[in-house]
Amino acid sequence: MISITNLSYYLGSRALYENASLHIKPSQKIGLIGLNGTGKSTLLRIIDGEYQIDGGTISKAGDVTIGFLNQDLLSYQTDESILSVAMQAFARQNELQHQIEELLHEMETNYRDELVDQLGKVQEEFDALDGYTIQSKAEEILEGLGFSTDDLHRPLKLFSGGWRMRVMLAKLLLQKPSLLMLDEPTNHLDLPSIQWVEKYIQTYEGAVIVVSHDRDFLDNCVDVTVEVANSKLNVYAGNYSFYLEEKALRNEIQKGAFENQQAKIRQTERFIERFKAQATKAKQAQSRVKQLARLDRIDDVLDENARVNFRFNFSTQPGRHVLHLENITKAFGEKRILTKTQGTLERGDHVALIGANGRGKSTLLRIIAGSEPINGERRLGHNVSFSFYAQHQLESLRLEDSLIEELKTANPSKSEAELRTVLGCFLFTGDDAFKKIRVLSGGEKSRVALAKVLLSQANFLLLDEPTNHLDMQSVNILIQALQQYEGTYIVVSHDRYFVSQIANKIWYIEDEQLKEYPGTYDEYEWWQEERKEQGITPAKPVEAPKMQPATAPSTNGNAAKSGSNGRASDEERREWQKTLKTLTRQAEETETKISQLESQKKKLEAELADPSTYGDSRKMQAKNDEYKSLSLQLDHLQSQWETAMLEAEELEARIKV
Template identity: 70%
Template sequence: MIAITNLSYYLGDRALYDSASLHIKPKQKIGLIGLNGTGKSTLLRMINGEFQPDEGSISMSGDCTIGFLNQDLLSYQTDDSILSVAMQAFERQNELQAQIDKILHEMEHDYKDELVDRLARVQDEFDALDGYSVQSKAEAILEGLGFATSDLERPLRLFSGGWRMRVMLAKLLLQKPSLLMLDEPTNHLDLPSIQWVEKYVQSYEGAVIVVSHDRQFLDNTIDTTVEVSGGKLNYYAGNYSYYLEEKSLRNEIQKGAFENQQAKIRQTERFIERFKAKATKSKQVQSRVKALDRMEVIDQVVDEAAKVHFRFQFTTQPGRHVFQLEDASKAYGEKVILDAANVTMERGDKIALIGANGRGKSTVLRVVSGDEPIEGKRRLGHNVSFTFYAQHQLESLNVKHNLLEELKYANPNKTETELRTVLGCFLFSSDDVFKKIKVLSGGEKSRIALAKVLLSQANFLLLDEPTNHLDMQSVNILIQALQQYEGSYIVVSHDRYFVENIANKIWYIEDHQIKEYPGTYEEYEIWVAERGLESAVSENAVVSSAPPQKSKSAPEPAPSKPTKTFSNEDAQKRKKAQKRVDELENTINTLEIEKKDIEAQLASPDIYQDQQALSKVNQAYTDLKSRLDQATSEWEEAMMLVEEYAN
């Protein structure tokens, strides 16, 4: 569908891409990953035609259409309703609707056969394009992205940037381009909306390229990972978890090859140094010099999995109770956030506050910090000192300071060596520490602000969306830092991987109360699923009370169901059908592995140089897909038999 061949792109004298190649196939779901600044968004803009490569080419089939969701769309404003903006996706249907309205208006004054014929033709085309259902499709997607029905007629300009981005995403999804490019689509979505987009992308009929720092979103949506590194596009035939395993294996192989080559180079250089003055060895010396010159040097493996080696300490131990709310109520006019809510946080609690946008999570953090007045009682525990991190606090960084000065201001008792160690943990090394705050990117400012929070010696942290604008490496650093932190904290985040790795309790707001689940996020998801709620984070279903206390080692088992009695004949048939299901699942797994191997061959630019080999691989791919479809069909039939004999 799209072929990227020998692509090079330069920023000044630095090569973002150097002879990079990639083949994008129809229906492929690609996760484009890499450190900040490696050129992921630049590649999307080149595919979209906004930037031109300095060398190489990007070619695509004539029927290829592209939809591109990027952060620039945040600035778009209009007085049109969000439903109207989303329906701009149906350009031809809108034109036909306008023609129908015009003809009907003319017929009110002059009812003649010519108008009737025109109306019939236009209505036929409108019907063929499913024009009568486009509004319901737009409404369904907007509501899936979190908009209330009452919001659909409100002007776009009245919504914040994050909500405007959702409208633009809805418009793109309705257009159904053959290639959908999503640049950080989860940045402005809450958990229910993220899960809705996941399901949509999974079933999307076209190809998708996603740039995201949300590991779980990538794992749940992509079948291919492309890593931008060293100016190349490195292809991995699997999701993000597969990429991590495969890259580790490739790194081990590369490390061994690098060490072997270095040993050979040292041996060759010793030979040259020893015999370069001997006339009898001149031919051998010259031969080895030329061999060194011709040698394709293997790069040393760079470990990108940064580790935190710093102990974040505080001097004052808090009492048993860190924080309490008693009969706390908070409302903005008619919008009630809390109503006589009661909650207690104890020393050592590491809490993730989750849920849909608009439920009041950030408000609760401000209530805890004392920044929001409430009815009722708010109590901080004995010897509790807290600090608050939120995105708007990036503006409080002193732009005239360099990085060392900013951290020194946060904790004057630390030595320069200690501060450099902290900066190193947050990926600032060498002369980076002398950078001025004003020249930092949004992600770099976030890392500095987080470093200041952890240096504050507070024993209680309040963190509002701390992973926004952080790449995966930085998120991993923050996870390690919080895992080592010995105090207590409350974190608001929509990043499920992050929450799973840093929280030992889950808070959620329901019925205007703060309710607690005493376990990890994964256990919480299981607990919700077992009770038949629609999703682990959806708050549409009502639970009458908070979950019962349980051990943290495993989720509480679901209530047992009555045992059903089967006849011997049914039991035998069910056993036979289940055996067939197991056989077919093994077959499907084997075929899917073979399919990924062939797709990896098709992704290699080299194979397109040999038409005979390409034809052979294409035929193998077609045969394999046919076998896979047949096995899947048989598996579905077998599963239906299993279910039939079970009922």
């Protein structure tokens, strides 16, 4: 469909791409990844024809159409409704609709046969293009992206940049181009909308290229991953998780080849040094010199998985209770966000506040920070000091300050060496420390602002969408920093992988109440699926359980009734005792299997650590596959054991009644 061959593109003297190639096939779903500044967005603009290349060729099939969602669309404004803007995707249908209306209007006063004939032809084409369904299609996509039915007829200019971007995305999806290019679409979507877009892309008939830092989004959407690195386009035939595994294997092979070549180079250099002055060996030594000059050098593997080690020093330790919210009510005009809700945080809680946009997540953070007026009581605990990070706070960075000067404002007690260490953790190295804030990109400013928050000595952090505009390496650094943080924090984020790594509690707003799930995000996801299967909707609020709900086994259809006093009958008790024995036996058998598999897993871990294993890529792949299979079996058996034990516990309680 599109063939990029030996692409070269320069920014001044810097080669952004050099002899890079990529072939985009119909229906292919491509994830474009790489560090910030490597040229991902530039490549999309090159494909779209906006930028002219310095070398190579780009060939496109004659019938290729391209739809490009980029950050420039944020500035688009109009008085038209968002439904009208989305329906601009149907250019021909809109033209025919206008013709039909004009013909009908003319026929009211001038009914002629030729007008009837013309109207019939126009209506026939309009019908063939599904013109009568375009509005319902537009409404379906807009509502899938989070707009309410009432929103559809509001002017686009009344919406924020993120919501306007959703309208532009809806318009592109309705156009159905043969190549759809999306540049960081998840920055402007909440979790339900992200999941909706994932499903849409999975069934999209055309090709898709997505630039994203959201690992789960890429895993669920793409079947090919293209990494931009070293001015090249490296293709991996799978999603992001496959890319990580395959790249690790490639790096092992490259590392081995590099080390072997370096050993050979050192040996050759020693030969040259030893014999270059001897007449009998001078010719051979000169030959080795030429051999080294012609050698195609193998690059060493660069470690892109930056490891950080923050030392968080609190000026004061807080008490056990960090935050109390009592009878909090908040509304904007007629739109009620919270109604007499409660909330409590204890020292060491790591909370992710999640949910759809418009539910009041950012409002709740401002309430906690004390910057949002409310009815009710918000009370911080003893010795609690907080620091608040939000996207709009990037504007408060002083543009003429250097990075070092800006960090110094957050913690004046830190030495320059300590501040440079922190900057290094956030990928600012060498002379970067003396750059002015005004020359930084949006992602770089985000990293500086996050570094300031972490340096602030606060024992309570409020972070609103901290991963927006960060590349994956920067997200990984933030994850490590928060995992090492011993204080308390609340994070608003739609990045599922990020949330799964940093939260031990989940907060969400439902039915104007703040609710808590006391577990990890993966456990929360499982619980929500269970609710859906049970037909529980937000209209029927149910508090999250503290563990997997156990369902008592049925009595196999027995019609035995309980006594009039509500106690179980003897027949019911006998059935329960039989079931209890079966469950206990199953749990014991499962426990034995778990023990056997854990022994196998330890043995396999030792084999994976053996140099003879990871030195052989095929052997390494086979052992990796075996290890994954074993881990999945263990997870499944552990789940079976837990279910059996929970059901047995409930039955024991019933029998005792």
